[in-house]
Amino acid sequence: MKKLxxxxxxxxxxxxxxxxxxxxxxxxxxxxxxxxxxxASQVFCCGVVSYSNEVKVKVLGVDSEIIKQxxxxxxxxxxxxxxxxxxxxxxxxGIGITGIAGPDPSENGKPAGLxxxxxxxxxxxxxxxLTTGCSDRDKNRLSASDCALEMILxxxx
Numbered sequence: 001m002k003k004l005x006x007x008x009x010x011x012x013x014x015x016x017x018x019x020x021x022x023x024x025x026x027x028x029x030x031x032x033x034x035x036x037x038x039x040a041s042q043v044f045c046c047g048v049v050s051y052s053n054e055v056k057v058k059v060l061g062v063d064s065e066i067i068k069q070x071x072x073x074x075x076x077x078x079x080x081x082x083x084x085x086x087x088x089x090x091x092x093x094g095i096g097i098t099g100i101a102g103p104d105p106s107e108n109g110k111p112a113g114l115x116x117x118x119x120x121x122x123x124x125x126x127x128x129x130l131t132t133g134c135s136d137r138d139k140n141r142l143s144a145s146d147c148a149l150e151m152i153l154x155x156x157x
């Protein structure tokens with residue numbers, strides 16, 4: 001079986017589509033995985049690691065009131081991240097990822113392994129809530145990146 005990232009690059013190339021990522025808890029892992037694939041430059045041009053709330057607001061255009069009310073780990077924040085990164089570069093698909101990588105829960109009690117992944121494509125934005133139940137940072141980051149890549153495959157096919 002091919003790696004997910006290879007399948008994504010191949011499919012996006014075939015469909016002549018581009019993707020941009022706004023990553024928080026994954027720290028750029030999805031962009032790294034895509035750029036590990038030869039030919040990725042045809043489908044990927046931008047990744048924003050928006051680890052701080054300030055970057056989410058100032059760069060990606062996330063509504064600061066939503067962050068104040070719900071915290072950064074929230075489905076609406078993920079959706080706005082996806083829309084924001086897509087708008088910045090004009091790509092066909094925008095992915096927004098925000099969550100608690102672990103090992104500890106967030107300051108407001110959200111558990112490690114709670115991750116929201118949003119995909120903006122055409123005129124819709126879908127968001128998946130991933131709950132790994134795991135406190136291992138690397139496993140949570142990998143699970144989130146797998147989920148994001150799978151979402152692209154599902155949406156574009």
